Amino acid sequence: MKKVIVKPKVLHNIPWHYCPGCTHGIVHRLIAEVIDEMDLQKDAVGVASVGCSCFNYDYFDIDMSAAAHGRAPAVATGIKRVQPGRLVFTYQGDGDLCAIGTAEAIHAAVRGENITIIFYNNGIYGMTGGQMAPTSLPDMKTTTSPYGRNVQETGFPIKMTEMLALQEGCVYAERTKVSNPASINKTKKAIRKAFELQLSRAGFTIVEILGTCPTNWGLDPLQAIKWMEEKLEKQYPTGILKNSKGDSVICDKK
Amino acid sequence: MEQVLLKGSEAIAEGAVLAGCRFFFGYPITPQNEIPEYFARRLPQVNGTFLQAESEIAAINMVYGAGGTGARVMTSSSSPGMSLKQEGISYLSCAEVPCVIVSIMRGGPGLGAIQGAQPDYFQAVKGGGHGDYKNIVLAPSTVQEAADLTYQAFDLADKYRNPVIILGDGILAQMMEPIVLPNEKQDFPEKNWALNLDKNRPRNVISSSYPIVEELEKVIIRLNQKAEIMKGEVRWDTLQVEDADYIIVAYGTSARIAKAVVRQAREIGIKLGLLRPITLWPFPYDAIYSLVPQVKAFFALEMSTGQMIEDVKIAIGRERPVYHIGRYGGVIPRVNETLEKITAVAKG
The missing domain is CATH 3.40.50.970 (Thiamin diphosphate (ThDP)-binding fold, Pyr/PP domains)
Structure with a gap:
């Protein structure tokens, strides 16, 4: 029988802790496939963050550094400044990147730090049990917004990737999703493009990926995919926010 | 050089x-x-x-x-x-x-x-x-x-x-x-x-x-x-501890002041010595404890309300009194005011 798909070389063959229906695993696999295809296993350093993905230092078979909550872009900066030739990426959720780690992310982009942020956005804190994130949707029920997110009191969903794309040091920002084969392929292309730009020392790159959290959304896996496409994507439209030439889709053109 | x-x-x-x-x-x-x-x-x-x-x-x-x-x-x-x-x-x-x-x-x-x-x-x-x-x-x-x-x-x-x-x-x-x-x-x-x-x-x-x-x-x-x-x-330095009746413990800038205090104390007949911790962790507990038999009292000079003094107390237990001397908030302890406090203890 012909093998049409194999496990990527840089993923460890151990049990993962993700919930059924969670799309973190898809994103991990895409990163691993890109590293395999670019033959970067020995040249890549991943920076794990805090949140549901915090144990992925065990999942990727590459050098990994596990950062404190929100600090992954600073840790990645330290690594990259010593080893400018290596591929350095962070893997951060929306709580890590958009709340506690806002400053570190913005200033990595401001400096045009040659790193890539892989940003998994599911609009909720997963690991700590479904609390409201800066990305939670208006009226969204979470364990800390049990009556729904009241935007008068807690503000509106943060536009993090848009903010990062505004910075001159950011050369590429794209928002994708992992809801079907086409969008998954598109996400993989975005990750590859970000990594290639990084290796050409073009500047800061970010790929925001809309993902699910069936457990904390209180939905089954298929309902979660549907919710992601109908609700999350409506708030966070997919597409290129900035491309490598520095032309900005969202920024004012000079 | x-x-x-x-x-x-x-x-x-x-x-x-x-x-x-x-x-x-x-x-x-x-x-x-x-x-x-x-x-x-x-x-x-x-x-x-x-x-x-x-x-x-x-x-x-x-x-x-x-x-x-x-x-x-x-x-x-x-x-x-x-x-x-x-x-x-x-x-x-x-x-x-x-x-x-x-x-x-x-x-x-x-x-x-x-x-x-x-x-x-x-x-x-x-x-x-x-x-x-x-x-x-x-x-x-x-x-x-x-x-x-x-x-x-x-x-x-x-x-x-x-x-x-x-x-x-x-x-x-x-x-x-x-x-x-x-x-x-x-x-x-x-x-x-x-x-x-x-x-x-x-x-x-x-x-x-x-x-x-x-x-x-x-x-x-x-x-x-x-x-x-x-x-x-662990590292420390000492100044005139050999015959000292009293020991001042101080580190960093306080130790510079303490050196002048030791000199002036000796001029008025108080046998004062200095123990200066160079490593604060590890703290020179044993070096301080070894001075207990010869020493009547210890002084901890520090520019705080008393932090290092706790380690001095750990070093000697309750075997000798330990007095805190210090100024706070960026005020520098004066040699004369430090000496006055030591003199008050030494002269009983």
């Missing part, structure tokens, strides 16, 4: 460069700005990298990233900024990332004042961040020692895979003295644990994450065993 006239801050920075430090991450805060400014000028000359971070939090985490690759790396800050670095210091200690952290104390708590003080002894020596960990803390008292101890701190950090803290204050950082610089270091230890560029090694992970509690307990036990070994690095 050729002498150069340097500020304490500059001596710290040049001592680091000569020790092979090529990466510095920091954030401006008075009274230690001459350290990052020196690195900003100096590191490009030696193919190093100076980076001004967006915060002290970012700076210490850049240290975590860079130190994890095996590079010799440093950051510096002052009291409010050191509070922000504590999170990162806890992670660095648990992940066993060697680095040198310079804490130039000023008046606190809060925003306090920018003048030199010593109110962050507890923060540096007793932890500061969360969790069980120990860092070597070196307390220079002269500009020469600022250069020498910083230079040696990088070797200690690598030897034990542990952060090393240089605890100074605004007075030491700002004063100028002629010093002799150490030779540029040529040999550096191998770091097979690091995320280095050796492509033939197995992959490495820099992490302080141990979700299985039994595994974390093993790590804590191992770190504690390492701390026991690090206690062998």
Whole structure:
């Protein structure tokens, strides 16, 4: 029988802790496939963050550094400044990147730090049990917004990737999703493009990926995919926010 | 030997460069700005990298990233900024990332004042961040020692895979003295644990994450065993303790004042000696305890309301009285007022 798909070389063959229906695993696999295809296993350093993905230092078979909550872009900066030739990426959720780690992310982009942020956005804190994130949707029920997110009191969903794309040091920002084969392929292309730009020392790159959290959304896996496409994507439209030439889709053109 | 006239801050920075430090991450805060400014000028000359971070939090985490690759790396800050670095210091200690952290104390708590003080002894020596960990803390008292101890701190950090803290204050950082610089270091230890560029090694992970509690307990036990070994690095200096009836214990800038107090006390017939801890962790408990039989009372001179004095009390138990002498918030203790307090005890 012909093998049409194999496990990527840089993923460890151990049990993962993700919930059924969670799309973190898809994103991990895409990163691993890109590293395999670019033959970067020995040249890549991943920076794990805090949140549901915090144990992925065990999942990727590459050098990994596990950062404190929100600090992954600073840790990645330290690594990259010593080893400018290596591929350095962070893997951060929306709580890590958009709340506690806002400053570190913005200033990595401001400096045009040659790193890539892989940003998994599911609009909720997963690991700590479904609390409201800066990305939670208006009226969204979470364990800390049990009556729904009241935007008068807690503000509106943060536009993090848009903010990062505004910075001159950011050369590429794209928002994708992992809801079907086409969008998954598109996400993989975005990750590859970000990594290639990084290796050409073009500047800061970010790929925001809309993902699910069936457990904390209180939905089954298929309902979660549907919710992601109908609700999350409506708030966070997919597409290129900035491309490598520095032309900005969202920024004012000079 | 050729002498150069340097500020304490500059001596710290040049001592680091000569020790092979090529990466510095920091954030401006008075009274230690001459350290990052020196690195900003100096590191490009030696193919190093100076980076001004967006915060002290970012700076210490850049240290975590860079130190994890095996590079010799440093950051510096002052009291409010050191509070922000504590999170990162806890992670660095648990992940066993060697680095040198310079804490130039000023008046606190809060925003306090920018003048030199010593109110962050507890923060540096007793932890500061969360969790069980120990860092070597070196307390220079002269500009020469600022250069020498910083230079040696990088070797200690690598030897034990542990952060090393240089605890100074605004007075030491700002004063100028002629010093002799150490030779540029040529040999550096191998770091097979690091995320280095050796492509033939197995992959490495820099992490302080141990979700299985039994595994974390093993790590804590191992770190504690390492701390026991690090206690062998204890250092202190003495002045006229041989015949002393009274001992003043002081570190850093306070020890400079204490030297003058010892001299003047002897002129009026009080046999006073000085014990100056050079390492605050490990603290020279045994050296202090060994003086108990000959000494009537101890004095702890520090620019805080009494932090190091607790370690002096641990050293001697209740066998002798220990008196605190100090000024606070950036006010410098005067020799005469210190001597008056000692005289009052000595003359009963």
